[in-house]
Structures are given as C-alpha cells and as structure tokens.
Amino acid sequence: MTAANGRASTTGSGSAGRTAADAGTTRGRAADGAPAGRGPVDDTVAAVVRQWQAVHPHIDTAPMEIIGRINRCAALLQQAEDAPLRRAGLTRPEFDVLGALRRTGHELTPGEIARETFSSGAAVTKRLKQLSERGLIERHGDTRDRRVAHVHLTDAGRDLIDRIQPEQLSYERIALSGLDGDGQQDLAALLGELLIQLEGRLGAPRG
Known part of the structure; x- marks a missing residue:
C-alpha cells in the first residue's frame, strides 16, 4: 500500500451477481457526486483534501479522495487484524x-x-x-x-x-458491520474492478 502507516496520501446481503455498474446506478449519486441522500463525508481524509483545496483551489482531488481512503482503511484494518497474530x-x-x-x-x-x-x-x-x-x-x-x-x-x-483464521474473519465482520448487505456487495464489486485494473497495469506487489 502507498500509505502503509495509515496516513492519508498527500499526493496527487443482497442479490448475487451485482456488478460495479449496478452499484453505481442502484445507489445513485447527487449532482455534486456524493451518494444520493447523504451529506458530505467528514473523515480524516476529507480534512486533508480540504487543506489541499485551500492551497491549490483548482487541483482535482478526486483521486486523493479515493486512494487516501483506501490506504487509511487498509492501515486500520491491518492493525486490527494483526492483533490475534501477535498473540500467536x-x-x-x-x-x-x-x-x-x-x-x-x-x-x-x-x-x-x-x-x-x-x-x-x-x-x-x-x-x-x-x-x-x-x-x-x-x-x-x-x-x-x-x-x-x-x-x-x-x-x-x-x-x-x-x-x-476464525478470529481474523470475526474482526473483518465487525469492521464491516457499519455497512448493510447491499453496501458490502457494492463495495466488493467496485474494489474488485479496481483490483483487476491495477493488477493488469501494475502487476502484483511482492514483498
């Protein structure tokens, strides 16, 4: 991950078989690009984005809003999931x-x-x-x-x-409990599409 330390990057159970396109059309989006019926997201990445927008008002922060959140989520999830590993x-x-x-x-x-x-x-x-x-x-x-x-x-x-392994799955289930079944499927579909594209262009990382 680009921001393995969990800091946001400062550079530029529903029906089966849903696709990423279904996810976008099913949930809908408002004119400003936010999910329909929802206000602006106010998380740690949003604060970073606002700061960059203040410095460079014309900068396109859309990639940062996605990649920064993926990196931050990955860091938090790995920190939680590593707990049972450390005990073992x-x-x-x-x-x-x-x-x-x-x-x-x-x-x-x-x-x-x-x-x-x-x-x-x-x-x-x-x-x-x-x-x-x-x-x-x-x-x-x-x-x-x-x-x-x-x-x-x-x-x-x-x-x-x-x-x-069951402990790991329990952590993951708790971490995702804030999303309903449809939300989890939508997210999985979108991330799957992104992963396929990235692996096709960048290849799988090795460590």
Missing part, C-alpha cells in the same frame, strides 16, 4: 505462508508459496526457516530432483491456522 507470535507474512499451505490443501514448493503470497523468493526462504524452527511446517526434498523442496504444514501448524 506470528507476523503477517508468516500467517500468509501458513494460510497458503492450508487453503491449497497440499504441499507447495517455495516458488509456489512465493506466488501464492505475492512475495520474493528470498523473503519466503526466511519465513520458511522461522516457521520450521517453530515446528509449524516441514520441508523435504523431491525424490526426483534434489534441488526442489516441498513444504507442508505440521499438525501444530494446521491447528494454529485453524484457530486464528
């Missing part, structure tokens, strides 16, 4: 490795883990070493190619990820 002694990247092994349901090579977690090979090697030392994963060589390693969860690793 895991970092977010380590949790992602365990999650990839659990959700795919089979052994993975380090290269496959790197692709599943949008990480570099060097970063995955370090995380696998740490998880192996804790007894959460095991590695073994390929019988046909000794250069290839295969990674799988231990019982302890599976138990840990199965315990933490």
Whole structure:
C-alpha cells in the first residue's frame, strides 16, 4: 500500500451477481457526486483534501479522495487484524505462508508459496526457516530432483491456522458491520474492478 502507516496520501446481503455498474446506478449519486441522500463525508481524509483545496483551489482531488481512503482503511484494518497474530507470535507474512499451505490443501514448493503470497523468493526462504524452527511446517526434498523442496504444514501448524483464521474473519465482520448487505456487495464489486485494473497495469506487489 502507498500509505502503509495509515496516513492519508498527500499526493496527487443482497442479490448475487451485482456488478460495479449496478452499484453505481442502484445507489445513485447527487449532482455534486456524493451518494444520493447523504451529506458530505467528514473523515480524516476529507480534512486533508480540504487543506489541499485551500492551497491549490483548482487541483482535482478526486483521486486523493479515493486512494487516501483506501490506504487509511487498509492501515486500520491491518492493525486490527494483526492483533490475534501477535498473540500467536506470528507476523503477517508468516500467517500468509501458513494460510497458503492450508487453503491449497497440499504441499507447495517455495516458488509456489512465493506466488501464492505475492512475495520474493528470498523473503519466503526466511519465513520458511522461522516457521520450521517453530515446528509449524516441514520441508523435504523431491525424490526426483534434489534441488526442489516441498513444504507442508505440521499438525501444530494446521491447528494454529485453524484457530486464528476464525478470529481474523470475526474482526473483518465487525469492521464491516457499519455497512448493510447491499453496501458490502457494492463495495466488493467496485474494489474488485479496481483490483483487476491495477493488477493488469501494475502487476502484483511482492514483498
């Protein structure tokens, strides 16, 4: 994320199958671009936008209003979601490795883990070493190619990820509770459309 520290950037259950276009037409917008029936949004990003508009009255702040809010929401959500990970002694990247092994349901090579977690090979090697030392994963060589390693969860690793994942979902459910079912679907559709466009142009980030 551009503003991983949570600061706004200072640079320029409804029916299934709804699309991003449906979201825009269904909810409607007022003439000034705000959602129909709603007043101006007054959040931390709005304050930043007003300050920039005061300095540069003719600047187009529309991108800042979107990207700044996405960055701020991402930082707040990750801060909340990382709480159960810290209690378990895991970092977010380590949790992602365990999650990839659990959700795919089979052994993975380090290269496959790197692709599943949008990480570099060097970063995955370090995380696998740490998880192996804790007894959460095991590695073994390929019988046909000794250069290839295969990674799988231990019982302890599976138990840990199965315990933490419901906590993560609970945090997410609470975080989204301010939006009704239709609002959540609309937001998911719009974010999905944006994600597809960004990944197509920029590629997936690796860390």
